[in-house]
Amino acid sequence: MKFAKILITFLLCVSTTGIIFAQEEEDKGSLNSGTIESQFDYMYKKSPKWEDYRSVKTNNLFKFKNNVIDSLKEARKIYAESQNVVSAQKIEIDSLNVKLEATKGNLSAVTEEKDSIKLLGIPMSKTGYNTILWTIIAALTGLLLFFIGKFKRSNTVTVDAKKAKAEIEEEYESHRQRSIEREQKLRRELQDELNKQKYSENATKKK
Template sequence: MKKLLFSIIALLFLNLNTQAQLVPDSAKVDPSLRGQYQLMIAKSKTINGYKLINPARLGAFWKSVSDSINYNRKQLISIKVKLAEQEKAVATLKAQISGSENALASSNAKLDEISFLGISFTKSKYNVIVWSLILVLAAALAIVILRSAKFIHEAKYRSSLYEEIAQEYQNYKTKANDKEKKLARELQDERNKLDELRKK
C-alpha cells in the first residue's frame, strides 16, 4: 500500500515536472531513431522499476517514428513503381530476346537448308544423299568397267579364234585350189592320152 501511495505521489510529481519541460531537447546528439530512443531512455527517471518518460520527448520520438514510417512507405511505393517498370522492361527485353532467338534459329535453319528440285533438305541429309548417290554410281561404274573388260577380253579371244579359223580356211582353200588344178591337169593329161589313143 505504501508502495502504491509512493508511486502515485511520484507520478504526480513527475507529471508536474514534465509539464514544466514540454520544450523538446535541443541537445540531441544522434538524430536517428535509435539515438532519440536512447536519449529518451537516458533522460527518463526510474521509480520502483518503472520508467517515467517526458511526454514532449515521447511525442517527438513518436513524430520521428511516424515520419520515418511515412518516408519508408513513400520510398516503398516509389521502389514498387520502379520495380514494376523494371519488370515491364525485363518482360519487353525477354520478348525481344525471344524474338531474336526465334529469328536466329530461323536464319540458322535457312542456312542449314538446301533446296533441290523444290525439295528442302538439311545440309547433313543432303550430304548423306549426295555421297550415297556418288558411292552407288561409283559401284555401278566399277561393275560396268569390270564387265566391259570381261567382254573386251572375250571379244579379243573370239577375234583371235576367228582369225585362226580364217587362216585355216584360207590355207585349206589354197590347198584345195592347188589340188583342183593338179587334178584338172591330170584329167587333161588323161584326156590327151585318150585322144591320142583314139587317133591311132
C-alpha cells in the first residue's frame, strides 16, 4: 500500500515537471537579456517546485552561469580600461609636478637678485617678471588641478567597477552553492525513498 502511494506521488511529480519544462521551453527570453538578478528570478520562478525545493534545468543553469561569466568579463574589461586611464593621467600629473617644481625653483633664484632681471635676454622689472612667472605657475596649477579632478573621477569609476565585480562574484557563488545544496538534498531524499522501497519489497518477499 505504501509503495503504491509512493509510486503515484512520483508519477504526479514527473508529470508536473514535464508540463512545467514544456512551458519553460516556450519562453527563454529572460535568460537571453536583462540583469543577473532578473535572470535568476526567471529561472527560480520557472523551476518546478517540490515541497521546499526547486529543480533547475541543466541547460538553464549553464545558461545562467555563462551570463554571469560574461558579466564578470565585462566588469573586468571596464576595470582594465579605467586602470589604463588612471595610469595615463598619473603620468601627466607627475610631469606637471616636475614642471611646477622646476618653475618654483627658477622663481626662487630670480627673486634673490636685487638689480634688473633679464628674461630671454630682455631686461624687465621684477614686478613684470614675477607677473609672468606667477601666470605660468597659475596656468600649470590649473592644469594640475584639472588632471587631479579627472584622476579622482577615474578612481571613482575604478572603485565602482571593483564593487560591481565583487557583488557579481559573490552573487554567483551564493547561487552556485545553493544549487549544489539543493541537488545534494534531492539526491539524499531520492536515495532514502529508494531505500524505503527496497526495504518494503524485501519485507513483502519475506512474508
